[in-house]
Amino acid sequence: MRINLVGFGVIGKGFAKTLIMKRDWLKARYGFEPSVVSISDITGTLVNPDGIDLSATLETVNRTGRIIDCPGATVMQSLDAIRGVDAELMVEVTPTNVKTGEPGLSHMLAAMDVGKHVVTSNKGPLALAYKKLRATAEKKGVQFKFESSAGGAMPLINLANEVLSGDEIISIKGILNGTTNFILTKMTKEGTDFETTLKEAQELGIAETDPSYDISGSDTASKLVILTNAILGREATYSDVSVQGITKITPEAIALAKEEGFVIKLIGEVEDGSLSVAPKLVPENHPLNVDGTLNVASFTTDLAGDVTIVGRGAGAIETNSAILSDILSIYRSGAGR
Amino acid sequence: MRINLVGFGVIGKGFAKTLIMKRDWLKARYGFEPSVVSISDITGTLVNPDGIDLSATLETVNRTGRIIDCPGATVMQSLDAIRGVDAELMVEVTPTNVKTGEPGLSHMLAAMDVGKHVVTSNKGPLALAYKKLRATAEKKGVQFKFESSAGGAMPLINLANEVLSGDEIISIKGILNGTTNFILTKMTKEGTDFETTLKEAQELGIAETDPSYDISGSDTASKLVILTNAILGREATYSDVSVQGITKITPEAIALAKEEGFVIKLIGEVEDGSLSVAPKLVPENHPLNVDGTLNVASFTTDLAGDVTIVGRGAGAIETNSAILSDILSIYRSGAGR
Missing domain, CATH: 3.30.360.10 (Dihydrodipicolinate Reductase; domain 2)
Structure with missing residues (x-):
């Protein structure tokens, strides 16, 4: 599964750390080998169709704070990365804006529009435009999961909808x-x-x-x-x-x-x-x-x-427990392979 | 989905009550219309390939305590019902025996052997012979679920294995x-x-x-x-x-x-x-x-x-929350249709 990662703050960096930490475990347990093919922040995008070196990227961004400083990064904007860099799934973890939902809302709609599954921790778009997002996901036949947006590491939505079905x-x-x-x-x-x-x-x-x-x-x-x-x-x-x-x-x-x-x-x-x-x-x-x-x-x-x-309810790694379980749920359902 | 129900004590009767109570909801929400085609207890078996009238059966058994007293019931033993009455899934809710695991263990192995999925609340066979049951289910390509056996209405196993995957x-x-x-x-x-x-x-x-x-x-x-x-x-x-x-x-x-x-x-x-x-x-x-x-x-x-x-952790209806969610999980995975 190829992933567009959009947002590289606390949660986005936590996502990269989680994938590094759990690489062997995910492969051994589920045969799951995710590959992050683009990382965008407000300064630009890093692309590698064969999978970005997450450790090197973390090292650079921890130092400079900007994706654009990574070797090979360009000023490509996140929306262009979402539309143009081939992947099966987008992880959207830009900062929450509860007034406009942006830029997360546009990111999610664009990803769905090109047939990508969406996993997000971004509360703003969900609290403002859930109906539109749900309808778009259904129309485009993609999965839309957001366990981490409410309750951090407490798996409330999947507990209610899956386990207590x-x-x-x-x-x-x-x-x-x-x-x-x-x-x-x-x-x-x-x-x-x-x-x-x-x-x-x-x-x-x-x-x-x-x-x-x-x-x-x-x-x-x-x-x-x-x-x-x-x-x-x-x-x-x-x-x-x-x-x-x-x-x-x-x-x-x-x-x-x-x-x-x-x-x-x-x-x-x-x-x-x-x-x-x-x-x-x-x-x-x-x-x-x-x-x-x-x-x-x-x-x-x-x-x-x-x-x-x-x-x-919070924490970079805890939140990524929910993001990862959403991604695995999509992977295990047979989608996104 | 057709179901062999084996065991008609507190939990088995609770299962029948739950299906009656939730019939419309299950159909509206999931398009799920389960049909109980056999009910066995120690006295015999009631069979109806078109689906047993659960209300009438409960009414009789609440009065006499025995399946054999239901109109049309025969002395057919539970193992023969499991092997001989066509169904996709068996619900095993006979009393727990932690010394031998019987009769539950034989019931489960027989059902798997003829290609039926198994859902159970029966602790004995699980605590004694989990390895054998797991291996048999895998060999026969059937699903084996037992959320209700540990923790009643608390969905521990599916929480850990699915939601916290x-x-x-x-x-x-x-x-x-x-x-x-x-x-x-x-x-x-x-x-x-x-x-x-x-x-x-x-x-x-x-x-x-x-x-x-x-x-x-x-x-x-x-x-x-x-x-x-x-x-x-x-x-x-x-x-x-x-x-x-x-x-x-x-x-x-x-x-x-x-x-x-x-x-x-x-x-x-x-x-x-x-x-x-x-x-x-x-x-x-x-x-x-x-x-x-x-x-x-x-x-x-x-x-x-x-x-x-x-x-x-207990209660006839609470336990059936977990039994029903196991059955739905099998149904929603596309198996047992």
């Missing part, structure tokens, strides 16, 4: 953002206020310099839209979600909850067709009460009852 | 028995001793009249063997497991653990090739600390880190 999923509820969960956990354990705890999280590199996307609940809302559409078969967009963040949570509210045996968690939830993100009380002994940067999601189903999964 | 599973650790978890949870909350708590669990119908299979750790050990073989590709048997039950846990030990922020749980674990079942200390805030009759399992993986899943 006999169950009807009735509702979904979860903690889908590790940064806010870290802050709330720390406030609960140490009795500190929101501003102080946010600063500590920033110093630890867990919260971003501009933390608004996480603490406002927007990131959770984007992921909730993706899960709702992929698992419940809806066509929701970001604007359908009622969103409340964690900035108004006080140590007093947390202490009060604790007295009654509850913790406060930022919960994304879809139930009876309505999508919401808000701080909620969770019983201390409930499976949804997970600490630190962990993520968790519970499905309520008709046969199995509640099924809950806990895992790491 | 890009990850190497390094170790498995979990609470795989709801009865013992209920007893330990109650002892922890109420400070009661083991004997008293066991009696209460028996009165509630959660522990069996003869509870030894659960409280000795044997049930957990059987499930651990199944998971080890199916997920880690080993050929372990029951005798490879070091097993210790919960009968010697005292309220004092639980109180001491609690003071240090731990709970005591019966943990089945495979790590570095060694299989063990024993009471272990689990930190209170750890994802493995689930209460009551819930089950939980954690996989440690090379890419995703720890992935933990929580669900109901």
Whole structure:
């Protein structure tokens, strides 16, 4: 299987590292020998129809930060690489833009248009234009997989749609953002206020310099839209979600909850067709009460009852666990060979 | 797809109920219209090549307890039904025997021998003769699936092998028995001793009249063997497991653990090739600390880190969630049509 890799930041470099690390294992276990034939970032594209040397490329880009500095790279733009460099599958891991979905949206539509399967971790296009992407993939007869876009290493979509295929999923509820969960956990354990705890999280590199996307609940809302559409078969967009963040949570509210045996968690939830993100009380002994940067999601189903999964919601290698399993699912289905 | 159903106790009847309940949904969602063409229990077999009326059969057997009492049933034995009644797949749900694996083992080998796919919840044959069953399925070119045999409604095997296909599973650790978890949870909350708590669990119908299979750790050990073989590709048997039950846990030990922020749980674990079942200390805030009759399992993986899943480990309908998803997986792979 030949792959166009589009985006070479933290996740894209993690993808290259993962392929290097797992090359022998993938061949031994599945007879799977993927070959990255193009890598594009905003500066240009590196092409090799026989497979790019990933170690050398990582070495250069770790040093200079730009694909264009790799020997043989040209200023070819990503869209031209997608359309012009022969491959069976595109991995799209450019930065998320929740306002326009670009450049990811155009990349995905272009790849589908030329008959390539698409695997992505890019939340923006999915939260904005899922209906169009799904319809285009169907029309062009290609597979479109995005497990890593919601929940990082927690395999939520494939768990619900493949492994729980006999169950009807009735509702979904979860903690889908590790940064806010870290802050709330720390406030609960140490009795500190929101501003102080946010600063500590920033110093630890867990919260971003501009933390608004996480603490406002927007990131959770984007992921909730993706899960709702992929698992419940809806066509929701970001604007359908009622969103409340964690900035108004006080140590007093947390202490009060604790007295009654509850913790406060930022919960994304879809139930009876309505999508919401808000701080909620969770019983201390409930499976949804997970600490630190962990993520968790519970499905309520008709046969199995509640099924809950806990895992790491972020991280370059963790995210690539989901990207790789999407690619393997396409490969093992007989497509893309 | 035509199905031979072998075993018509709690799980077998639950299978019939599930098919009735989900008939329209399965057809609408997957175009899947399974047809049960034979049902065998120890008294005989009911056959209808056009599909048995499941509601009428349930009605009779709920009244008399015997398949032979259904109109048209004969004394045909289960092995003859498996060999002689045309079908693509057998569902084997006779009672588990961990000493001999029978009659399940003979049923499975016979079905494979005549080219039928096998789906089972029967732990005995798997814990005793996995290697032989696996080899026979491969030789005969049939699928062999047994998600429901370990973890009930928690889809552990398919989660690890399908959804986490890009990850190497390094170790498995979990609470795989709801009865013992209920007893330990109650002892922890109420400070009661083991004997008293066991009696209460028996009165509630959660522990069996003869509870030894659960409280000795044997049930957990059987499930651990199944998971080890199916997920880690080993050929372990029951005798490879070091097993210790919960009968010697005292309220004092639980109180001491609690003071240090731990709970005591019966943990089945495979790590570095060694299989063990024993009471272990689990930190209170750890994802493995689930209460009551819930089950939980954690996989440690090379890419995703720890992935933990929580669900109901038993129950007639819950178990059939896993049986149905195994059947759907075979159907959707294109086999058995």
